[in-house]
Amino acid sequence: MDQNQTITALGALAQDTRLALFRLLVTAGPAGLSAGTIAERLGVAPSSLSFHLQQLLHAGLVTQRRLSRQLIYAAEYGAMTELIGYLTENCCGRGISCAPACNPAETLAEGEHDEAVSRSRHG
Amino acid sequence: MDQNQTITALGALAQDTRLALFRLLVTAGPAGLSAGTIAERLGVAPSSLSFHLQQLLHAGLVTQRRLSRQLIYAAEYGAMTELIGYLTENCCGRGISCAPACNPAETLAEGEHDEAVSRSRHG
């Protein structure tokens, strides 16, 4: 997952209706829910829901399949895994004291040093 | 971390400059970087950078401290931990087969059943 794909996924989740929608599908499990059911549950107009579903679909966060007349949407758990992996990969395994973000159990002392400004003069 | 706070954090990260900025700070470690250094590294106008820094600051994803004339920004690892926790809390511990998102190592068979549409009529 590259930066653009990550931004697409984050942007897809960074919206009231879509985050609620994604969480609804996550809790619904692999069986998923039909578009109509989702619209009813979230209280949004069908056209608006369709717009948001396209965003999540394009971001790869949900899957779509047809069941008779209805379109069933389900959470794509693998995408969530990759998204989290991308957010944490910059943090783990570099010898930097950011372990809490990746392994909350392991807390370690934060040793601050004066590297913060050292590059202002070196360009 | 509630839904609004999560959306703020996701929205803060769902942008080219800001995601690059956040990753830069994450790799920079707790020492952080000055605003000027960041602007130089990312190649954005100081005023634009300031705008983005406010977004990340408001989202609680970075911290700000003064060092002489410069303002030093550093990644707030705890916020990242909470954000990931919020995204995964809907997935784990509900007896639903979404373990891959939380424990990628443990893959399990996806047993689909016809619960998808069952609520269309009852809703």
Added chain:
DNA sequence: CCATCAATTCGACGGAAGTAGAAATATCGA
């Protein structure tokens, strides 16, 4: 206090996001 440097705030602009009614498309049952 004054000159200087670092960073932010202000103002204006173009473009994209979110909303919802109306029309179009696709599937099913008879």
Added chain:
DNA sequence: TCGATATTTCTACTTCCGTCGAATTGATGG
């Protein structure tokens, strides 16, 4: 084929986002 149902696409509108130059605020050193 025809009518009914489910969902999407189209269209228009409003609001928010991202950008950058210019002006302002805040801190340092003499």
